[in-house]
Amino acid sequence: MTADITTMLWDTDLLYRSPDAPELEADLAKGASEAKAFRDLYLGKVSTLDAAGLRDAFRRYEALSELLVKPQLYAHLLFAADSDSDANKMLSQRTAEFGNLMGRELLFFDLEIMGIPDERFAEIAADECLAGYGHYLQIVRKFRPHTLTEREEQLLKLKNLTGAEAFSRLFDELSASFRFRMELEGEEREFTGEELLGLLHHPDASVRERAFATFLKRHEEEAIALGAVFNTVALDHGQELELRSYRHPMEPTNLGNEIPEEVVNRLMEVSEANYGLARDYFRLKARLMGMPKLKNTDIYAPVGETDRHYTFDEARDLVLDAYGAFQPRFRDICAAFFAERRIDVLPRPGKSGGAFCMGMTPSLSPYVLLNFTGNLRDVATIAHELGHGLHFVLAQKQSMLNYHAPLPLAETASVFGEMLLTRSLLEKESDPSVKIALLCAKIEDIIATTFRQNVLTRFEERMHNERKEGLLTATRLCDLWWEENGKLYGDAVDMIEPYRWGWSYISHFIHARFYCYSYTFAELLVLSLYGKYLEEGDAFIPTYVGILESGGSLSPADTVKPAGIDLADPHFWQKGYDFLAELIEELKGLIGER
Structure with missing residues (x-):
């Protein structure tokens, strides 16, 4: 069977027929109504519920969560598939604002669970009828020392729309808008970023290097915008750390991941202790390819x-x-x-x-x-x-x-x-x-x-730590990136000069703090x-x-x-x-x- 172009496009009609589908409008209206009803029913009463009452509240909360998230997921899929579409942009922004509003409406629920006195919480959590929610209860309580009042939490969430979330959206739209021109096989043509990165697997070393250099230099041209995005995301994270009394930039991620700090540190230290394995392989591949030494554009070259x-x-x-x-x-x-x-x-x-x-x-x-x-x-x-x-x-x-x-x-x-x-x-x-x-x-x-993701995590850690001391210029971000990658490559791989801008296209730095480890x-x-x-x-x-x-x-x-x-x-x-x-x-x- 040969796939045609239609079968290579996803069918979002399985969710809604179009961005203006009546069913989508109905779900948004129903979600807002049911969120208000949930708040009216439980606000100020969560700590008074017995185990059976809390179980019923969880079930209602879950059904409401599924209803609220469906339009947001649909909008994200449309925007990811075509961020050039004005209709997709508008729906994506609308559902983001809707999700933010609903999140503010429902913040009280977790906050009131955190507020249950310890002795009573232990008694309720041990009840068999809440067995299916035991892990969730423990996760919520772990964040109690770092949580503010409901009003403060609402304000932080509200300001996210014009703060970190707005810069995250700018990063996505800017990245998706990039067009690249490069000569290949005697013909200059336009490429997407993914097509250029795909050429890192091309058999010709000169094509690999030109493709990656073209990709990175286009990002360098947007140094002002990308530098602002990275600085804002880091500054926002730093301010939140201070407000919530976290000790270091990675702590909230470790807490959410339920991984003790010492385990994460050991993971990264063991990874760095084994960087020599990567260098041994790079030297072996250079000999295999008949090259005196690899460039970082040769690492994924086909053999x-x-x-x-x-x-x-x-x-x-x-x-x-x-x-x-x-x-x-x-x-x-x-x-x-x-x-x-x-x-x-x-x-x-x-x-x-x-x-x-x-x-x-x-x-x-x-x-x-x-x-x-x-x-x-x-x-x-x-x-x-x-x-x-x-x-x-x-x-x-x-x-x-x-x-x-x-x-x-x-x-x-x-x-x-x-x-x-x-x-x-x-x-x-x-x-x-x-x-x-x-x-x-x-x-x-x-x-x-393993090793590359460890490099990314170390870069991200240094970026957040240094941003506490003041603005990070794009040049400084390039230096941090170069230094951390140099620790992995050592004398086994030469990095091409445009690779200083390799940090600028890593979306995990923007969307999810310390995801890479x-x-x-x-x-x-x-x-x-x-x-x-x-x-x-x-x-x-x-x-x-x-x-x-x-x-x-x-x-x-x-x-x-x-x-x-x-x-x-x-x-x-x-x-x-x-x-x-x-x-x-x-x-x-x-x-x-x-």
Whole structure:
């Protein structure tokens, strides 16, 4: 079957027929009405509820949350697919303001849960009828020392619309508006950003360097706007830290992730102690490619057969086969994204860069956005995003408050899916040269998902710490970026000069404080889980399914405990890097055989 252009566009009519659909207007009106009714019913009374009453309030709150979020998710999908559309811009802004208003209306609920006296809270939380909400209750209470009065919280949320959220929106619109011109194969043409980044997998080193330089220099041209965005986001975060009495920039993220500070610090320190593994691989790849030394534009260069182009149909089938070989039900869940057109495939002007899977609610199916250009990395991206989709679908057995997995586990299924794809491709190949190419691609992916994300986290940490002392010029941001990347590359890789602007297109810095260490966490966790799968075979599958089905109903530590994993084990993170070292040795063996 050959995919046509229609099947490569997602079908948002499954949510609403159009931005002005009567059903959408009705949901907005109903949501506002029910939010007011919920506030009238429970305001000032939450602390007086018994366990059964609080359970009923949770159920109403969850139903209301699903109703309120649906129009916002729909608007986000439209805006991500085409931010050039005025209708999409207007709906996106309208629903953002609606969500902000509804959030202010409902702030009281969590605040009153925090206000329940400790002794009474312990009694209520222990009641069996609230068993399904025990984890949520504990999470809410953890933020009690950092929470302000309802009026103060409302004002902060209100000002977000014209503060950090406005600058976040500016970043998205500005990035999506970029157009790039570059000569390729004797012809100058226009590219999207994703198409240029896709050329980092081109077999010609000069094309790779020109593509990345073109991409980065376009961002440099917007130094004033991008510098203002990053400074404002950092300043806003710093002011909130002060208002809420947090000790350091990463503390609220760690608290929300339920990961102790010492565990995060150990994760990052162990990662840095293993940077030498990446440098060893970069030197090995340079020899493999007959180059004296890699530039950072050569890191993802194809080796042998991986310069081939995959059609989308080929990529889809490879990914579905990999999931199906592990668990036939997984294939069916992933195949539904294509059959139901919940996946948007090709890059185009106005479309958001990168890729994401949007988990909706326990009653709404997730959507996937790609920017597919046909290289092996894009095939892996399909496996990655469908892993997210699989996770969201399996977690739909949870209720709304327990639906979304905590950030450290949010990347588990996606990274595991990439591992399944790699091993599936390796098992199908008998040619050592092709196996070398595939193994290189997997090692590079692990390096990108662990070491590079650690570099990003260190840069973000330094950015927030230095912003407390005053404005960060774009030049200073470039310096911080260069220094942190230099710690990883050492003398093994030369960075091209335009790479000083590599910080300027990383959307995680804008949308989610310190998200990036979740990738490192997930990759090392998955390497451990995959090792257990290799040891136990099919007996491991129910345990893995249980991890994904748990959604956000448990802490990360409790979620992975059934797999025999102890996140507090000081040696845990090193085991993942030992696995990477084994892959590099396997690669050396294949090179020797060839």
